[in-house]
Amino acid sequence: MIERHPSARWRDTPSSLLILGPDDDVVRLVGPGRQLWLALDAPTTLEAMTVEAGGDAEAVAEFVTELRALGLVVDVPA
Amino acid sequence: MSAVVRAPLIDLEGVLPAVPPVVRAIAAYGLEAPHAPPFPGGAVDDEEWTALWRAVDEQRLWGLTSAALADGVLVVGERRAAEVVAGHEEAVAACLRLDRQLEAVAAGFVAAGVEFRVLKGVAAACCLYDQPGVRLYGDVDLLVRGEDFDRAAGVVVGLGGERHHGEPHVGFVARFGKSAAFSLPGGWEVDLHRTFGLGPFGVAAGSHDLLGAGWPVDLRGFEVEALEPEPMLVGAAFHAVLGGDVRRLLPLRDVAELLRPGRVDPTTVVALAERWGVTAVLAAGVEAATRELGLASDSVLAVWAGEYEPSRRERRWLDDAHDGGPGVERRRVRALLEALPSATDRLAFLRATFWYPGAPSMADRVVRFSRGIGRRAQRSD
Numbered sequence: 061m062i063e064r065h066p067s068a069r070w071r072d073t074p075s076s077l078l079i080l081g082p083d084d085d086v087v088r089l090v091g092p093g094r095q096l097w098l099a100l101d102a103p104t105t106l107e108a109m110t111v112e113a114g115g116d117a118e119a120v121a122e123f124v125t126e127l128r129a130l131g132l133v134v135d136v137p138a
Numbered sequence: 139m140s141a142v143v144r145a146p147l148i149d150l151e152g153v154l155p156a157v158p159p160v161v162r163a164i165a166a167y168g169l170e171a172p173h174a175p176p177f178p179g180g181a182v183d184d185e186e187w188t189a190l191w192r193a194v195d196e197q198r199l200w201g202l203t204s205a206a207l208a209d210g211v212l213v214v215g216e217r218r219a220a221e222v223v224a225g226h227e228e229a230v231a232a233c234l235r236l237d238r239q240l241e242a243v244a245a246g247f248v249a250a251g252v253e254f255r256v257l258k259g260v261a262a263a264c265c266l267y268d269q270p271g272v273r274l275y276g277d278v279d280l281l282v283r284g285e286d287f288d289r290a291a292g293v294v295v296g297l298g299g300e301r302h303h304g305e306p307h308v309g310f311v312a313r314f315g316k317s318a319a320f321s322l323p324g325g326w327e328v329d330l331h332r333t334f335g336l337g338p339f340g341v342a343a344g345s346h347d348l349l350g351a352g353w354p355v356d357l358r359g360f361e362v363e364a365l366e367p368e369p370m371l372v373g374a375a376f377h378a379v380l381g382g383d384v385r386r387l388l389p390l391r392d393v394a395e396l397l398r399p400g401r402v403d404p405t406t407v408v409a410l411a412e413r414w415g416v417t418a419v420l421a422a423g424v425e426a427a428t429r430e431l432g433l434a435s436d437s438v439l440a441v442w443a444g445e446y447e448p449s450r451r452e453r454r455w456l457d458d459a460h461d462g463g464p465g466v467e468r469r470r471v472r473a474l475l476e477a478l479p480s481a482t483d484r485l486a487f488l489r490a491t492f493w494y495p496g497a498p499s500m501a502d503r504v505v506r507f508s509r510g511i512g513r514r515a516q517r518s519d
Contacts, residue, residue, distance in 0.1 A: 066359050069234045073271035074208035075223040080234035
């Protein structure tokens with residue numbers, strides 16, 4: 061299961077979704093990335109995110125790996 | 139029905155900067171505002187763009203501008219749209235960083251047992267706007283009780299905060315002042331308030347417990363509390379017509395957000411303002427927001443505000459709020475004394491203002507009084 065990092069601060073805007081990560085860098089999400097972040101309102105699985113993203117499991121896994129590297133999501137026990 | 143129409147309770151002409159009509163359209167965007175200026179029929183031209191850019195920046199309206207662009211009601215061309223988006227996103231990033239400062243201060247207050255409410259920017263953004271990212275802010279505003287003020291200030295100092303201005307003696311702001319501003323490391327500003335505004339209305343409100351029950355504010359990972367909608371509207375009215383930010387339309391927009399149907403109970407908010415002795419400020423804020431943003435004037439509160447007849451004292455206090463004319467400092471001191479609830483408070487205020495340790499000689503006092511001690515007494519930060 062994956063969830064947003066508790067110290068990630070974020071805000072949605074008309075043009076993008078901005079996340080302030082633990083290292084004070086701001087990450088900008090648009091399109092499917094924005095949708096996936098919004099879908100993380102509760103802890104979720106890669107499979108559920110893949111469904112949300114329309115079935116592209118590889119792209120979702122890559123996206124989550126990137127968010128994890130940036131410290132914006134964490135793995136939690138199921 | 140009287141044929142005589144009274145003057146506005148607060149005249150913001152000369153206080154609010156002149157802005158192009160499109161900026162007022164942006165400030166009212168998304169509201170039920172039948173009297174707001176319309177958006178231009180076509181793309182904004184070069185000349186309009188320069189003035190628009192400057193005003194949007196000064197007015198902190200990147201968010202609403204971005205929303206109007208995204209919805210296609212404002213047309214500026216691709217390159218300029220990208221500039222608006224960049225300006226907005228930069229401002230949102232600053233808000234997120236401010237929220238992190240707020241989180242640290244809030245944790246310090248909780249540890250010190252200081253109850254507080256968030257005011258203005260972050261409270262308005264998260265409680266009132268459909269998309270918090272469109273309401274931008276540049277500092278953290280917190281309200282605490284007078285008896286907790288110095289302890290709260292100590293918490294902010296403990297976090298590295300540098301107080302902008304001193305006070306005549308310890309405890310002055312906690313009892314008589316409005317607020318103190320602090321710079322935190324990194325240049326972030328925290329304003330610690332014990333009442334809503336400067337001057338006699340702020341003093342009147344400040345002699346009551348303003349915090350009340352809180353309104354939870356979800357900051358995505360931590361929670362703080364804002365004022366409930368009715369006291370928030372009273373505070374927003376102060377900010378809109380008497381605050382240091384009256385040069386901006388955004389505080390008026392906050393009032394307008396609270397005037398949306400179902401947000402506040404008109405009877406409750408008027409009764410609250412009466413209890414705090416600030417009915418004229420509420421009426422002035424509602425009237426100014428209705429007028430400046432072109433809101434429908436038939437809502438219960440807009441009608442009430444339009445018909446509100448201030449007492450002579452209220453009229454005098456309102457008139458002096460933005461008056462820089464001769465004698466105003468003396469009138470302000472007099473108004474502050476009138477606003478204090480008891481003779482004991484008045485005596486203590488005079489002592490604290492004029493006879494504090496290290497105070498200047500009597501001769502100096504006379505000179506300083508005429509040069510603006512009244513302003514110092516009001517503004518003691």
